[in-house]
Amino acid sequence: MIRIEGLTKRFGGTAVLNAIDLEIAKGERVVVIGPSGTGKSTLLRCINFLDRPDAGRITVGDISVDATRASRADILALRRATAFVFQNYGLFAHRTAQENIMEALITVQKRPRAEAEAQARRILKEIGLADKADSYPASLSGGQQQRVGIGRAMAIGAQLMLFDEPTSALDPEWVGEVLDLMRSVAAQGQTMLIVTHEMRFAREIADRVIFMEGGRIVEQGPPAQIFDAPQDPRLQRFLARVSA
C-alpha cells in the first residue's frame, strides 16, 4: 500500500503542493487531472524525490520516509520501490533500447548480466520492440522511445509506477500505441499513479480520478462520478474547458 501524508512543496514563497494526503491500494490505478501549474507533476516528482518535498511522509510498502529528515539511503530506497515514466522519455541517450531496460537491473539491482538480458528481451517483446533492441534512442520515434521508457520502468518491478504526462510530448500519431502499452501494464495489476490530459483514457483506465487545483486535491472519486457528476464548481469549469 502507498500512503502520502501532508506532502508539501514550496517553490520560493508559493506552496505548489499543499499538505496532500493520498492513499493508493495495491493494484489501484489513480489518475490525476487538473489545470496546468496546479502541482500534478510536482506531486509525482516529490514521491520520487526528484523534487525534494518540504514536509510530509511518503510510505511505499515497508519503506516510510519523512521528507524533513530523509537520508540519502531513505531516498534511494524510495526511488528503488517506485518507477518513473517521464514526459520527455528521459532515455539514456548513449545506450541502446535493451541497455536502457537493463540498466537498473545491472547497476542498481546487481543482477547477473545474463538474467538481466533475458528479462530485457522479454520486456522488449512485451512492448513490441524486439526488433529495436540494439537501436539507440535517437533513431527511434517518439512513441517507440516512450515505450522503451515504460519498459525501463517495468523492469524495475516497482511497487508503484508514476507516469508524468507520458503522452504530452508525443505527436498525435504515437499517442495510441503508448496508451495501449499502459493498458497492458494496468492489466498486469501494476499500481499506477498517472498524470494525464487524456480524459477519455483517464475515464477508461482509472479506478479513481483525482482533481487537483492550487496544490490541493479538490475532488476525487470513481471516473463516472468525476466526469458525469462533478460536484465542485472548479472541477465543473475545468471539465467544461477540456471537453470544449
Place this chain on the structure above:
Amino acid sequence: MLGLVPVILGYVPLTLAMASAAMVLALVLAVALAVERVFRVPILDQLVLLFISFFRGTPLLVQLFLFYYGLPQVLSFLTAIDGVTAAIMGLTLHFAAYMAETIRAAIIGVDRSQWEAAQSIGMTQGQMMRRVILPQAARVAAPTLVNYFIDMIKGTSLAFTLGVTEMMGAAQKEAAGSFLYFEAFLVVAVIYWIMVEGLSQAQKALEIRLNKAYAR
C-alpha cells in the same frame, strides 16, 4: 642530415611515454576536480579553485622550474625526483587544471533529463556519474581533450630544460657536435608534426565511435 633522423627517432618512445603517462594521470585528476566543481564540496571547493587558478595562471615552464629546481630546496624528499618524473608531474598538474574546466562544462551540459532518469531508477550519485553522466560528457569533451593531449606531446619538449635528453635534447647535442642546427631542429619539428597528424586521425576515429549513438 638524414643521419640525424634515426638518432632523434630513437627518442620518440620517451616523448610518447611522458605524454601518455601525463595524459592518463591528468585525465584522472581532471575528472575528480571537475566532479568536485559540479557538486561543490565545502572547503574542498575552495582548494580546487585555488589549484585550478594557480595552474592556469602561471606558465608551464615556470611551474616546471619551480617544482624541479625550487621545491626540493624546501622539501628535501623531492630531491630524489628525476627530470622525467618531474616533467610528467608538471604536465599532469598543469593540464589537469585546464581539462577540469572542459570536463566540468561537459558534465553540466548533459541534459537534465539524463540526471533525473538516473536518479529515478535509484542510482547512487557515483553510479549516476559513472554510468550516465561521464560517458555522455566524454563525447562532448573529447575533441578538446585530444587538443590538450597534442599540447602535452609538444610540452614534453620542455623536459629538455630539466636536463632530460629527449628529442629536443638529442637534437641540441647532435647540432652542437656537427653545427647542423637548422637540420637538427627541422627534423625535430617534422617528427612532432607527424606525431600530431597521426593523433588527429585517431581523433576522427574516436569521434565517430563516440557519436555512434547519436546518428539518426
